[in-house]
Amino acid sequence: MDNTAHPAALTTDAASPRRSVFSSRETFETFVGRVIKWVLIAFFLVMTAFPFYWMLTLSIRDIGDVIQNPARMVPTVDQLRNFWQSYDEVLNRFNFLRYIRNSATISLITVCFTLLLAIPGAYAVTRIDFRLKGLMSWGILLVYMFPAIVIGIPLFVVYSQLGIRGSLPSMVIVYMSGTLPVALYMLRSYFQTLPAELEEAALIDGCNRISTIWRVVLPLSVPAVASVALYTFMIAWNEVLFAILFLTDSQANWTLPLALERLDTQEVPRTVLMAGSVIITVPVIGLFFFFERFLTRGLTAGAVKG
Amino acid sequence: MLQGLTLLELVIYVLVWGAIGALPGFYMFAALNRNPRRGALIGGGVGALIGVGVALTGAIATAETALNAASVLWLAAAGMTAALAITRTGVGQYYQAATLPQKTADMAYGLLLPTFVIVSAIVIFPMVWNVALSFRPIRIRDLPNLRLFSLDGFTLDNYDRVFGIRDFNDTLLRTFFYTIEGTTLAIVVGLIAALVVKDSFRGRNIVRGFMLFPYIAPIVSVVLIWKMLFNAQFGLANELIDGLGGRRIDFLNTPGYAYPMIVLFQVWRYFPFAFLFILARIQAIPEDMYEAAKVDGAAPSQRLMYITLPQLRSVFGTLFLLRFIWTFNKFDDVYLLTGGAANTNLITIEIYDQLFSSRNVGAASAVAVVLAIVLLIVVGIYFRWFLAEER
Numbered sequence: 001m002d003n004t005a006h007p008a009a010l011t012t013d014a015a016s017p018r019r020s021v022f023s024s025r026e027t028f029e030t031f032v033g034r035v036i037k038w039v040l041i042a043f044f045l046v047m048t049a050f051p052f053y054w055m056l057t058l059s060i061r062d063i064g065d066v067i068q069n070p071a072r073m074v075p076t077v078d079q080l081r082n083f084w085q086s087y088d089e090v091l092n093r094f095n096f097l098r099y100i101r102n103s104a105t106i107s108l109i110t111v112c113f114t115l116l117l118a119i120p121g122a123y124a125v126t127r128i129d130f131r132l133k134g135l136m137s138w139g140i141l142l143v144y145m146f147p148a149i150v151i152g153i154p155l156f157v158v159y160s161q162l163g164i165r166g167s168l169p170s171m172v173i174v175y176m177s178g179t180l181p182v183a184l185y186m187l188r189s190y191f192q193t194l195p196a197e198l199e200e201a202a203l204i205d206g207c208n209r210i211s212t213i214w215r216v217v218l219p220l221s222v223p224a225v226a227s228v229a230l231y232t233f234m235i236a237w238n239e240v241l242f243a244i245l246f247l248t249d250s251q252a253n254w255t256l257p258l259a260l261e262r263l264d265t266q267e268v269p270r271t272v273l274m275a276g277s278v279i280i281t282v283p284v285i286g287l288f289f290f291f292e293r294f295l296t297r298g299l300t301a302g303a304v305k306g
Numbered sequence: 307m308l309q310g311l312t313l314l315e316l317v318i319y320v321l322v323w324g325a326i327g328a329l330p331g332f333y334m335f336a337a338l339n340r341n342p343r344r345g346a347l348i349g350g351g352v353g354a355l356i357g358v359g360v361a362l363t364g365a366i367a368t369a370e371t372a373l374n375a376a377s378v379l380w381l382a383a384a385g386m387t388a389a390l391a392i393t394r395t396g397v398g399q400y401y402q403a404a405t406l407p408q409k410t411a412d413m414a415y416g417l418l419l420p421t422f423v424i425v426s427a428i429v430i431f432p433m434v435w436n437v438a439l440s441f442r443p444i445r446i447r448d449l450p451n452l453r454l455f456s457l458d459g460f461t462l463d464n465y466d467r468v469f470g471i472r473d474f475n476d477t478l479l480r481t482f483f484y485t486i487e488g489t490t491l492a493i494v495v496g497l498i499a500a501l502v503v504k505d506s507f508r509g510r511n512i513v514r515g516f517m518l519f520p521y522i523a524p525i526v527s528v529v530l531i532w533k534m535l536f537n538a539q540f541g542l543a544n545e546l547i548d549g550l551g552g553r554r555i556d557f558l559n560t561p562g563y564a565y566p567m568i569v570l571f572q573v574w575r576y577f578p579f580a581f582l583f584i585l586a587r588i589q590a591i592p593e594d595m596y597e598a599a600k601v602d603g604a605a606p607s608q609r610l611m612y613i614t615l616p617q618l619r620s621v622f623g624t625l626f627l628l629r630f631i632w633t634f635n636k637f638d639d640v641y642l643l644t645g646g647a648a649n650t651n652l653i654t655i656e657i658y659d660q661l662f663s664s665r666n667v668g669a670a671s672a673v674a675v676v677l678a679i680v681l682l683i684v685v686g687i688y689f690r691w692f693l694a695e696e697r
Contacts, residue, residue, distance in 0.1 A: 029606040040502045041513055047574070048516045051531045052523070054542065058534060070540035121421030128414035129407075136418065143429050147635035147681070149654050150674040154432035154439060157667060160449035161369045177428040184421070209413045238524040240638050245661075257526040261642065270534060277527035288522050292515055 052281070059086050059274040066271060086275035094263060096256070096276060102168065103256040103280075107236040109172050114179045114232045115225065122187035123213060127199065140188060143181040151177055152245050159246060166250030174242045179232040186231070190224035191217070230291055234284055256280045315455045319357045326376045327353015329423055330383035332416065337387050340398035342412050353379070369454060433678075440464055440671035447665070464672035471656065478680065481634065481653045484565075488572035489629040493622060495573055496580025501610070504588050514585075521578035529642040532571060533558065564648035568640050572633065580625050587621045588614060623692060627685070634681050653677050 058066060060075050060083040075083075090096050125136050155174055159165035194217065202212045218225070243258040254262070260276045331349015336342040356379065360366040366375055390396045401409065443459050444452060468474065503514050520528065536543050538556035547554060557563045591614065599609050637654035640646065646655035653673065660670035 025605040026600075026603075033606050037502055040498065044499055044502065045513060045516055048519045051528075051535060052519060054535065055527070055531045067540055071542060071545040117421045117424060120417035124414040124417035128410050128417075130411040130414040133414070136422070139425075143425055145631050146429055146433060147654075147674075147677065149635065149637045149657050150436055150678060151429060151432045153657070153661065153667065153671050153674055154435045155428065156661070157439065157444070157449060157452065158369060158454070160446075161452060161454065162373060163370060163450070173428060176424065177432075180421070180425060181429065184425075209410075234522060238526075240524075240526055240642070244658075257524055260526045260530070264530065264533075270537075270540075273530055274534065277530050280524050281527045284522055284524060285519065288518070289515065292511075 052285075055274050055277050055281070058271055059083075059278045061271060062086075063269040063271045086269070086271045087279070090263075090272050090275045090279065094259070094268075094272070094276075096259060096279060098252075099254050099256045099259040100279070102253055103237060106168055106171050106175065106255060107233050110175045110179055110236040111229050111232045113172065114176055114183045115229060117176075118180060118183035118187055118228070119218075119221075119225065120213070122184050122191055123217060125184075126188050126191040127196065128209075137188070140181065140184045144185050146181070148178060148241055152242060156245055165246050166253055168253055171242070171246060171253070171255075174246065175236045175239060178239065178242075179235050182235065183228045183232055186228050187221075187224060190221060194220055226291065230287055233287070237280075237284060312456055312458075315453075316358065316361065318455045319361045320354045323357025324350040324354040325423060325426075326379065327351070327356070329419060330380050330387075332419060334383055334387045335400075336412065336416060338390055338397050340396075340400045341404075342400075342416065346415075349383070436671050436674055440668060440675045442668050444667040445665055446661075446667060449667070461668075464666075464668040467666075467669050468660075468672045468676060473651070474656070477651050477653055477656055478676075480565075480649075480651065482680075482684075484569060484572075484640075484652065485630055485633045488569050488576070489626060489633055491569070491573045492576040492629065493580045493584075493625055495577040496582075496625075497584050497618070499577060499581040500584040500588055501614075504585065517581055518578045520575045525575075525638050526642060528575065529571075529639070532567075532643065536567065558644050559648050561649040564644050564650045568643055568650050571639065571643060575639065576629065576633075579629065583621055583625055584618060587618055591617050627688060627692075630688070631681065631685065634684075635677070653680075 057073075057075050061072070061079045062082070062085065065072065065079065122140075124130075125133060125140065155177075156165070159170055162170075164170040198220070199212050199216055202216045203209075207215065238257060239255070240257040240261060243255045244261065247253055247255065247258055248262075256276075257280065260273070260280060263273055263276055328346040328350035331352070332342045332346040334349070335345025356375075360375065366372050404412075438455075441460050441462070441464065443461055443463060471477075499517055503510055503517070535541050536557040538544060538554060538559075541557075543557065544554045555563055557567050595613050596609055599613055604612065635654065637652075637658065640650055640652050641655050641658065644650045646652065646659070654677065657670050657673045657677070660666050660673055
C-alpha cells in the first residue's frame with residue numbers, strides 16, 4: 001500500500017470533470033468503505049440478534065415440530081396461537097414462579113445494600129482528604145480484579161460451618177462480594193467528574209458533610225446511581241457461579257439461573273428450556289433498552305480518560 | 307479448649323474481634339460527641355478482650371456462636387449509645403474543639419468503615435484465608451466440625467495432589483491460550499464493530515443496542531441458545547451442514563471442535579465490552595485531526611492507520627489487561643457450555659471439580675492458589691513489558 005500522503009489526490013479530484021467513483025483514492029476508498037460498512041452492519045445484526053430471535057421462536061413452537069422441521073424460521077399461525085404452552089409448563093410444572101420470586105428478592109436486596117454501602121464509601125475515597133485515601137483508592141481497583149471462584153471456597157467453608165449455606169440472606173452477602181467492588185469503582189469514577197466547587201460552596205454556606213452529600217452530590221449523581229443500580233441488579237440477576245456453589249442443595253431457594261441450569265437435562269423438552277431462557281432474559285433486555293443511555297455510559301465510566 | 311489453641315488462632319481471634327468491636331465503638335463515640343477514633347480504639351480493645359476471653363474459656367467454639375455473640379455485642383452497643391444519648395450522660399464536647407482536618411478525617415472514616423469492613427470480610431479475608439486452607443487436609447464432610455483457623459495437620463499433600471492431577475499442565479496451558487486467543491479476538495471484533503458504528507446513520511442507536519445483547523444477557527440463557535444452535539440433532543448449524551451435503555458434527559462434545567467453540571463463544575459474548583470502550587475513545591478523538599489529515603491528502607484507510615489506531619493504543623492496553631484477568635478467572639461460561647469435557651477443561655473448572663466431584667476442599671484451595679499465582683506472574687510480566695514500551 002502506498003502510504004505517503006498524496007497532495008495530488010485532492011486537486012485531481014476537484015479538477016476532474018466527471019466525478020467517477022474511481023477518480024481519486026479518497027472517493028474510491030470512501031465508496032468501498034461504505035459498502036464494507038453496510039455488509040458488516042448486516043453481519044453484526046444477524047450475529048447478535050438472531051440467536052435471541054431463535055430462542056423466542058423455539059419457545060413458541062412445540063417440540064415435535066422442532067424435531068421434524070429444525071430449520072423453520074417463522075412459526076406457523078397455529079403455533080403462535082398456542083405460544084403459551086411451553087411457558088405454562090416451565091412456570092407451573094417446573095416451579096419457575098417461585099424461582100422468579102427468589103431471584104427478584106435477592107437481586108433487589110443486593111442492589112439496596114450495595115448502594116447503601118457504596119455511595120458513602122466511594123464518596124469518601126474521592127472527595128475527602130485523609131491519610132489512607134490513596135491506599136483505599138487502590139484497594140478498590142485491586143478488589144475489582146479478584147477471582148470469584150477463589151473467594152467462593154473460603155466462603156463455602158464458613159457458610160457450611162455456620163449452617164447458613166443456601167439461605168437467601170447469605171446469598172445477598174455473597175453477591176455483594178461481586179457487586180460492591182463494581183459499584184465502588186463506577187461511583188468513584190463518576191464522583192471524580194463532579195466539580196468540587198459545588199460542594200465547597202455548600203460547605204461554606206453552612207451545610208455539613210452529610211447534608212452536602214444528600215442535597216448536592218446525590219441529586220447530581222442520579223444518572224450514575226441509576227446506572228450502578230441497574231448494573232448491580234443485572235450482576236445479581238445473572239449470577240450463576242455462587243448459586244451453583246451454595247444453593248444447589250436447597251431447591252426451595254434456587255435462583256432463576258440455577259433453576260434453568262438444573263433444568264438442562266435429557267428429559268426436559270428443549271422448547272421448555274427456551275421458554276425458561278426467555279423468562280430470565282426479558283427483564284434484563286427490557287431494563288437495558290429502557291435505560292440504555294445510562295447503562296452504556298456507566299459501563300465505560302472512568303475507564304476512558306482523555 | 308485451652309489446649310490446642312495455637313498462637314495463630316489467638317492472633318486471628320484478637321484481630322477479628324478487635325474489628326468487630328471497633329465498628330460500634332467508632333459510631334458510639336461519634337454519636338456521643340466524643341473522639342470517634344479513640345472510640346474505635348477502645349471498642350477494638352473491648353472486642354479483642356472478649357474474643358480472647360471466650361476463646362480461652364471455650365465459650366465460643368463454633369462460628370455460629372461467634373456470630374451470635376457478635377450480634378449481641380453490637381445490639382448492646384447500640385442500646386447503650388441510645389440510653390447514654392437520651393440521658394445525656396457521657397456526652398462530650400469533641401466536635402466543638404476538633405480541628406477541621408480532624409473532623410474531615412472522622413467523616414471519611416465514618417463513611418468508609420462499613421464498606422471497608424464488609425469488603426474485607428467477604429473479599430480480602432477469603433482470598434488470604436484460601437492460602438491457609440490450601441495447606442490443610444480438609445474434605446467437605448469435615449466442614450461442620452472444622453476448627454476454622456487452626457494449622458493442625460499442616461501438609462503439602464494438596465499441592466502434591468494438584469500437580470499429580472492428570473493433564474494438569476495441559477489444563478494450565480489451555481487456560482492461558484484460551485484467555486489470550488479469546489481476549490485478542492474479542493478486542494479485534496470489538497474494534498471492527500466500533501469502526502462500523504462510529505459515524506451516525508439511520509438506526510445507529512438500534513444497531514448499537516443490539517451489539518450489546520450478547521454481553522448483557524444472562525449467561526445461562528445465552529449458553530442454552532448456543533447449545534440449541536449447535537445441537538447435534540436439530541441444531542441450525544447442522545441443518546446448514548446437511549444442506550451443503552456435509553456430515554453432522556456434535557460441536558460441543560467432540561474434541562477438536564469443542565475448543566474452537568469455547569473461544570468463539572467468548573469472542574461473541576465479550577466483544578461488546580471492547581466495542582463500548584473503543585467506541586467511547588474513538589468518539590473522543592478530535593475531529594480537526596481528521597480534517598487536517600484530509601487537507602494533507604490522507605485517504606480514509608490512511609486516516610484509520612495513522613490517526614485512529616495509534617490513538618486507541620492505550621485503550622487496547624487497558625482492555626487487554628482487564629479482559630485477560632477476567633477471562634482467566636472465568637468459570638461459568640465454559641463450565642455451562644461443555645462442563646470441561648472434550649479437551650476444554652480450564653483451571654477454574656478444575657477447582658470446581660476438586661470441590662464437588664472429589665469433595666476435597668484443601669485441593670480446591672490449592673488449585674485456586676496456583677491460579678492466583680499464575681495470574682499474578684502474567685500480570686506482572688505484562689506490566690513490566692507495558693512500562694518498558696511506554697518509556
